[in-house]
Amino acid sequence: MTHRSWVGVDVGGTKVLAVRIGESGAVEQVATRRMPGRTATGEAVEEAVAAAAADVAGDGPPVALGVSAAGLVDAAGERYLFGAHLPWRDVPVRARLEERTGHRVVLDNDANCAAYAELLAGAARGFGSVVLVTIGTGIGGALVLGGRLVRGAHGLAGEFGHMQAVPDGLACECGLSGCWEQYCSGRALERVTRVTLGRHVDGPEVAAMALAGDEVARQAFASIGTWLGVGTAALVSAYDPEVVVVGGGVSAVGELLLAPARAGLRDALQGTAYRPVPDIVPAALGPEAGAIGAALLARDGRP
Numbered sequence: 135m136t137h138r139s140w141v142g143v144d145v146g147g148t149k150v151l152a153v154r155i156g157e158s159g160a161v162e163q164v165a166t167r168r169m170p171g172r173t174a175t176g177e178a179v180e181e182a183v184a185a186a187a188a189d190v191a192g193d194g195p196p197v198a199l200g201v202s203a204a205g206l207v208d209a210a211g212e213r214y215l216f217g218a219h220l221p222w223r224d225v226p227v228r229a230r231l232e233e234r235t236g237h238r239v240v241l242d243n244d245a246n247c248a249a250y251a252e253l254l255a256g257a258a259r260g261f262g263s264v265v266l267v268t269i270g271t272g273i274g275g276a277l278v279l280g281g282r283l284v285r286g287a288h289g290l291a292g293e294f295g296h297m298q299a300v301p302d303g304l305a306c307e308c309g310l311s312g313c314w315e316q317y318c319s320g321r322a323l324e325r326v327t328r329v330t331l332g333r334h335v336d337g338p339e340v341a342a343m344a345l346a347g348d349e350v351a352r353q354a355f356a357s358i359g360t361w362l363g364v365g366t367a368a369l370v371s372a373y374d375p376e377v378v379v380v381g382g383g384v385s386a387v388g389e390l391l392l393a394p395a396r397a398g399l400r401d402a403l404q405g406t407a408y409r410p411v412p413d414i415v416p417a418a419l420g421p422e423a424g425a426i427g428a429a430l431l432a433r434d435g436r437p
Contacts, residue, residue: 141187141237142200142429144244144422145169145179147219147271148320152186153425154196155433159255161426165189176222184234199237200428202247203227204274209289211241211436218296218307219271240432245274245292246283247427248381248417250437253278254430256418257379265375266417267294267366268382268424269358269391272307273315277373283437295319299365318361320384326354341387352390359391363398363414370403370412381417388416 139162143152147169154163167186170178187199205217214220214227228241249266252258258266264278273295277284285291295315296308303312316322320337327335330350335343343351366378378399385391395414400406417423 137194139192139194139196140198140200140429140432141190141196142202142247142425142427142432143183143186144202144247144424144428145183145220146204146244146424150179150182150186151422151425152190153422153429154190154192155426155429157433159426159430159433161422163190163192164422164425174221176225176227179221180227180230180234183231187235187237196237196432198240198432199231199235200240200242200247200425200430200432201227201231202242202244202424202428204244204270204272206290206293207241207243207246209285209287211289214241215290216308238432240428240436242428242431242436243274243276243289243292244268244424245276246285247425247431248274248419248423249276249278249283249379249427250430251419251423251427252379252381252417253281253283255426256423257415258377261376263373263375264377264379265366265369265373265412266379266381267362267369268417269319269362269380269384270382271320273319273365274382275369278375279373294365294369297365297368299361314361314365318358318365322361323354323358323384326357327351330354337384341384344387344390355387355390356394358384359394360398362391362395363400364402366395366399366414367402370399375412377412378414379417380414381420381423383421385416386421392416 275294300312306313
């Protein structure tokens, strides 16, 4: 029997991550490429996606290619509408990638992809009501109700990172101000650390410092984690989930982020003495969740 495989590519603000899965959903290969840069064109991003997909394709072509992209994807999965960290603006990305790669393409928002992966094989498995928050360059989100992804009337639900957290607050790349992701994200982590140290330190270095016991880095994660809890309280009030799953690259430090988030949630949520408070748990599939979910959606079709 011919081995069949599907490829998923997760397109973030700083990197492109690709995986290949088999029919069981098990990951067979992983590859990462850096994004072309903040001034990159849409064509350059498409080339990076195609190159990352080729890196993991193996000997035979995949059945289909799933693409997970941070930002607004229309309900049909045809067009990428807008994103603060990617250059596409109302572009038929699915068709352009099909032409570039020669593969059938399934396109979806990155957090929807991550939620689908966690629902099938990760921390959301067995739950019917889930809020997922991904923390990377910015914040993404997805909602599961009744065991199914909820995309909203136009496919644009889950843009939690651009809820206003602070009126007249910090300017956001999306064009608004005071967005939650300006206080809880990889960029926010770098800013908090830079203010304290007086020099730029990128997110992975801050994480390494925190895990090694550096107090400045740990306090930076405590600040980000508290803001994670505050924003999560609004989502819990709105949706009453059974569990909150946190993924994305910034979550790799584990309890250094999640412990202050749980405290922040309890401090910001009403009636905690009289209601269930959902746990905040780490995503089980780590930074590969978006790419895995994209590959699974390419295998299963967008529900």
